[in-house]
Amino acid sequence: MQQPIIEVKNLSKCYTISHRLSYNTFRDTLTELAKRPFRLLTERQKEKEEFWALKNINLSIAAGEKIGIIGRNGAGKSTLLKILSQITPPTTGEIRLRGRVASLLEVGTGFHPELTGRENIYLNGTILGMKRREIKKKFDEIVAFAEIEKFLDTPVKRYSSGMYVRLAFAVAAHLEPEILLVDEVLAVGDAQFQKKCLGKMEEIGKNGKTILFVSHNMGAIESLCTSCLILEHGNLLIKSNDVRKVVQQYLNSQINSKTQWTKLPSIDTNPWFIPERIELRDIGGNQVISTIRNDQPYYLYLTGTIAELNPLLTIGYAFYTENGTLLFWSFQTDSHEKNWPRLQVGTNTLVTKIPAHLLNEGEYHIEFISAIYFRQWLYEPGRSSVSMKLTVQGGLSGSLYWTAKRPGVIAPIMKWESVNHRLR
Amino acid sequence: MDKTRSPKVILHGNNSFQLFSSLPVFHDVTMTEIIISPRKGWVGINGKELWRYRELFYIFSWRDIKVRYKQTVIGVLWAILQPVLLMVIFSIFFGGLAGIPSDDVPYPIFVFSGLLFWNYFSIALNGASNSLIENENIIKKIYFPRLILPLSPTITPIIDFLIAFVIFAVMMAYYHTVPTLIGIILFPILLLLSFLTAAGLGMFLAAVNIRYRDIRYALPFFIQTLLFVTPVIYPTTLVGQKYHWLLALNPMTGIIETARTGLLGTKPIDFNLLAISGVTATALFIFGIFYFQKTERVFADIA
Numbered sequence: 001m002q003q004p005i006i007e008v009k010n011l012s013k014c015y016t017i018s019h020r021l022s023y024n025t026f027r028d029t030l031t032e033l034a035k036r037p038f039r040l041l042t043e044r045q046k047e048k049e050e051f052w053a054l055k056n057i058n059l060s061i062a063a064g065e066k067i068g069i070i071g072r073n074g075a076g077k078s079t080l081l082k083i084l085s086q087i088t089p090p091t092t093g094e095i096r097l098r099g100r101v102a103s104l105l106e107v108g109t110g111f112h113p114e115l116t117g118r119e120n121i122y123l124n125g126t127i128l129g130m131k132r133r134e135i136k137k138k139f140d141e142i143v144a145f146a147e148i149e150k151f152l153d154t155p156v157k158r159y160s161s162g163m164y165v166r167l168a169f170a171v172a173a174h175l176e177p178e179i180l181l182v183d184e185v186l187a188v189g190d191a192q193f194q195k196k197c198l199g200k201m202e203e204i205g206k207n208g209k210t211i212l213f214v215s216h217n218m219g220a221i222e223s224l225c226t227s228c229l230i231l232e233h234g235n236l237l238i239k240s241n242d243v244r245k246v247v248q249q250y251l252n253s254q255i256n257s258k259t260q261w262t263k264l265p266s267i268d269t270n271p272w273f274i275p276e277r278i279e280l281r282d283i284g285g286n287q288v289i290s291t292i293r294n295d296q297p298y299y300l301y302l303t304g305t306i307a308e309l310n311p312l313l314t315i316g317y318a319f320y321t322e323n324g325t326l327l328f329w330s331f332q333t334d335s336h337e338k339n340w341p342r343l344q345v346g347t348n349t350l351v352t353k354i355p356a357h358l359l360n361e362g363e364y365h366i367e368f369i370s371a372i373y374f375r376q377w378l379y380e381p382g383r384s385s386v387s388m389k390l391t392v393q394g395g396l397s398g399s400l401y402w403t404a405k406r407p408g409v410i411a412p413i414m415k416w417e418s419v420n421h422r423l424r
Numbered sequence: 425m426d427k428t429r430s431p432k433v434i435l436h437g438n439n440s441f442q443l444f445s446s447l448p449v450f451h452d453v454t455m456t457e458i459i460i461s462p463r464k465g466w467v468g469i470n471g472k473e474l475w476r477y478r479e480l481f482y483i484f485s486w487r488d489i490k491v492r493y494k495q496t497v498i499g500v501l502w503a504i505l506q507p508v509l510l511m512v513i514f515s516i517f518f519g520g521l522a523g524i525p526s527d528d529v530p531y532p533i534f535v536f537s538g539l540l541f542w543n544y545f546s547i548a549l550n551g552a553s554n555s556l557i558e559n560e561n562i563i564k565k566i567y568f569p570r571l572i573l574p575l576s577p578t579i580t581p582i583i584d585f586l587i588a589f590v591i592f593a594v595m596m597a598y599y600h601t602v603p604t605l606i607g608i609i610l611f612p613i614l615l616l617l618s619f620l621t622a623a624g625l626g627m628f629l630a631a632v633n634i635r636y637r638d639i640r641y642a643l644p645f646f647i648q649t650l651l652f653v654t655p656v657i658y659p660t661t662l663v664g665q666k667y668h669w670l671l672a673l674n675p676m677t678g679i680i681e682t683a684r685t686g687l688l689g690t691k692p693i694d695f696n697l698l699a700i701s702g703v704t705a706t707a708l709f710i711f712g713i714f715y716f717q718k719t720e721r722v723f724a725d726i727a
Contacts, residue, residue, distance in 0.1 A: 015725065086460060086567035088724045095460040109565045112487055114494040126483040127566055155494075 003098060005179060005210050006084070008059040011093035013079050013234075015051045053079040055234040057093070063178070066211040068221035068243060070250050071231035077214045080231070081105060081181045084212070099178030099210065102129050106183070108168030113157035117148055117167055120156050124171045138174045145200075146170035166193060173200045180204065183214045198224065218247050218324035251324055270378050271308035273315055273370050275386055276347070278302055293395030294411070297356045300366065303349045312373040313343070315350065318381045321409050322363045329369065329381070357397070360411035361404075364390045474569050484576040488551070489583065507543055507588045511536045518657045527659045527690040533599050536592055537687055538656035538680045541614065544585040545622050545676055546647050551577025552626025553643055556634045556723065563723050570720050571713070574630045578623045585615065596687070606693060607686020614679045617705045621675045624708030627716040635719075635726055655680055672697055675705040 054076045061067060069077050082088045084095065085103035110127040111120050121142055125135040135142075143149055146167040148159075156164055182201070201224055205211055215221055221228060221243065228246040229239035232253075240246050280288040281299045292298055300317060316331035332341050332350055341350055368386040370378040379386060396402055397413055405411075474481075493499040511532055518524045519531025526534035552574040556563065559573055596603065633639035654676045655663075663671060671677045678694075678701025685693050 082724065083460065086458075087564065089721050090460065090462055092462060095458075097458040097460070101458070103566065105565045106561075110559075110562045112491060114491050115487065119490065123483055123487055126480055127562060127568075132479055 002063060004060040005063040005065075005098050006059070006061040006212075007096040008057055009094045011054055011057040011059075011080075011083065011095060012052060012091050013054040013076075013083060013088070014091040015053055017049045017051050052234050054083070054090075054231075057236050059229075059236065059239065061210060061212075063099070063210055064208045066205045066224060066226045067213065067239075068225035068228040068247075069212060069214045069231060070216070070218070070221060070228065070247070071237075075231040076234040077231055078105070078183055079234075081183050081212065081214060085181055097179065100129075101179045101181065102175045102177035103181040104128070104172045104175070104183065105181070107165055107172060111156060111164070111168060114155055116155055117143075117146075117152045117159070120167065121171055124168065125174075128172060128175055129177065130175060134176075142170045142174050145173060145196075162193070169193075169197055173197065173204070177209070179210045179212070181212045184216065218251065222247055247323070251322070271306075272310045272313050272372060273304050273306055273378060275302065275304040275368050275370075275379070277304075278366075278368055278386065278388065280388075280390065291391040291393040294359060294361070294392050295356050295395035295397075297353050300352045300354060301349060302352070302368070303347065305347050306343060306345050309343060309345055310372060312375060313370070314373050315370045316368075317352075318367045318369050320365050320367065322365075325409065326381070327364070327409060333373070356395075357413045358410060359392045360406055360409060361392050361394070361396060364392065366390055470569065474571065477568050477572060480568055481572045481576055484572060485580045488577060488580050503584045503587045504591060507536070507539055508591060510539055510543075514539070514657055524658050525662065527661070527684070527688070529601065529688050529690060530599050533592075533595050533601060533688065534659075534684070535657055536595060537684045538654075540585065540588050540592055541618050541676065541680050541683055542651065542654065542656045543588060544581050544615075545618050546651070547581040547584065548578040548619070548622035549626050549629075549647060550643060551581065552623060553629035553633055553639060555626075556630045557637070557640065560634075570723060571627075571716065574627045574716070575623060578619060578626055582615070582619075592687075601688055603687045604689045607683070607689070610682060610686050610693070610698075614683050617675060617679050617701055620705040620709040621679075624705070624710070624712030627712035628708075631716045631719045631723075634723055650674070650676070659684075672700045673704065675701040675708065677701065679705075 057080070069080065071077050079088070081103060082105070083090050084097070085101060085105070087103075087105075108124065110124055112123060115123060121139065122132070122135055125142075126132070143152060146163075146169075148163055148167055151159065151163065156167070159167070198220055201211070201213075205224065211224075213221065213225060225243050227239065227241045228243040230237040230246060230250050238246060238249065279301050280292070281301055282288055282292070283296055283298070288298060302315065302317075304315070306313075314331045314333050316329060316334075318329050319327040321327060330352065332352070365387050366389075367381060368379055369381045371380075372378065396405070396411060493502060496502065498505070514535045515532045519526060519535065524531070555573040555577050556570070563570065563573075629639055629643065651657075653671070654674055655671065660668065660671060660677070660681055678697040678699075682693055682698045682701075685691050
């Protein structure tokens with residue numbers, strides 16, 4: 001039996017959260033110092049809170065294993081990768097790494113906008129741990145992969161965001177460590193490039209490298225990984241070689257089994273939009289409790305509060321299939337501006353119709369998403385906690401020939417007509 | 425209490441080398457076992473590790489040099505123009521209008537001999553102090569010995585220093601000044617002491633800066649104030665004898681005074697002053713390194 005390439009023993013990581021909202025400045029520290037003699041110790045303890053990002057993780061990874069790490073936002077996935085890549089130290093426990101580690105927690109770390117593509121390949125490559133010689137050897141390969149031959153001597157600040165990402169990934173993809181830590185970097189670029197990246201990762205994996213891959217993309221996890229683990233609130237829930245089973249378990253635990261979602265007391269703070277309640281209603285305005293039929297339209301009611309109007313606010317939802325494939329997004333701003341629903345400060349309820357005969361039979365889940373257009377996500381798809389389940393059953397079509405679930409994620413009924421060749 | 429501690433990283437050859445020989449072996453990597461575990465207290469310097477990361481040091485330095493004069497019209501000429509302009513302004517206002525004495529040498533050459541080291545010191549100190557926050561995103565995403573960050577901007581300005589030195593040599597020829605032999609011998613040592621002072625102070629301030637961003641704003645004032653308590657634009661003789669010890673505590677005083685007396689031959693070199701400078705510069709450097717290493721472990725968490 002080979003020694004495992006990564007051995008994690010009793011690993012815990014604690015962050016101290018300071019509840020002061022103000023920035024760490026000398027002034028704060030000085031005032032605090034002045035207060036300290038007069039305030040009781042208990043008061044001070046209240047200000048700080050311990051947060052255990054990882055709790056007693058034990059893990060052993062064999063050389064060549066490709067592990068998918070899944071879990072909700074804040075479950076400790078990124079913290080685990082950060083500790084493994086030595087960026088932040090553990091609070092307790094020990095890790096033994098028996099191989100050269102390269103971590104890819106971000107695409108394009110250290111890219112300098114003023115430098116050219118050529119220069120950034122060397123800069124980024126070195127930052128990621130490649131030797132000059134190695135970069136030189138792979139230079140042409142990297143350029144070809146990134147498809148930026150023509151712009152090699154242009155400063156990257158003039159690149160399109162697509163080119164930038166392609167170049168950054170190309171450098172990272174040519175790393176050759178024994179252990180590769182990857183954090184969600186595939187969530188970038190267009191679909192075609194994503195496919196190329198996945199292909200490259202697969203190729204790296206085939207060469208016997210050990211890969212730890214954090215992602216919310218279940219499809220990528222399933223196709224790439226040989227084993228999978230779930231982190232939940234800093235605990236290692238399960239690790240198994242049956243990737244499909246683990247992914248399914250995770251998705252099942254994720255989906256709110258109700259067709260309604262009501263806001264929990266939470267710490268969400270943004271002035272632009274905070275969802276309060278999301279529910280589905282049928283054509284008669286009754287709340288949908290369990291399943292819906294496919295031959296009727298239904299309506300998604302979205303209630304939330306606005307403290308400050310922002311013209312860039314987009315509110316919408318993402319529709320996913322049972323295994324996490326994104327079906328579509330919809331935003332209130334999808335149509336021409338004159339047709340946008342009006343929003344006001346205070347409580348707003350938006351209704352959107354989901355037409356009949358759009359979906360297939362099966363389970364779906366709907367996720368609330370919202371953003372300040374092109375600036376920041378308020379509720380990011382795949383990460384947002386607001387989601388609910390929807391089961392479509394029955395009502396597929398009036399046809400005698402179509403009585404059961406069809407293959408495919410959607411099952412629209414298309415119109416068929418005959419155009420007879422009368423003129424012949 | 426701060427619960428985070430630094431990782432203890434032990435690198436040693438491992439018997440399991442054969443185990444991996446079936447895998448492709450990449451460049452000069454020797455099979456190592458890395459142990460990551462919490463560790464508290466003062467951390468020594470891992471020289472071996474620094475050496476392994478030397479290429480990163482080169483590339484950071486190269487980046488800083490490359491980026492500095494990007495999108496400027498006159499480019500590297502700035503490296504010449506900056507000290508020369510400063511010298512001209514100081515000569516007009518301090519040497520000319522204010523009539524500050526200059527140890528019986530022409531004021532331009534007097535002030536330039538001080539500016540030579542002062543410019544290096546202030547650029548290096550400024551660069552080092554801001555090095556961590558300027559590379560914050562890299563610190564959060566990639567591991568490498570963090571010491572590289574403040575060290576790189578203290579070493580690259582040596583190039584500017586050498587450029588300024590060439591100008592200085594031209595000025596010496598113009599004013600027919602002959603340097604003393606001892607001055608020439610001491611010259612590299614003075615540069616080394618300037619480096620130690622700037623690096624020591626810079627590492628300390630960089631580590632404080634990442635926690636308290638106040639440093640970023642206080643630093644320009646600090647450097648400006650330091651210029652006035654260092655005999656750059658005036659000779660030490662201008663300050664009363666009983667405050668000389670105070671001036672001497674600033675290592676830059678000894679460096680600049682020695683450079684001046686050695687290169688311009690105005691008076692014999694004050695070796696006591698130089699010795700004090702040497703001791704304080706070294707002490708600052710050692711303190712800077714240890715403070716930096718001690719706080720290094722939490723950089724990624726507080727950046």
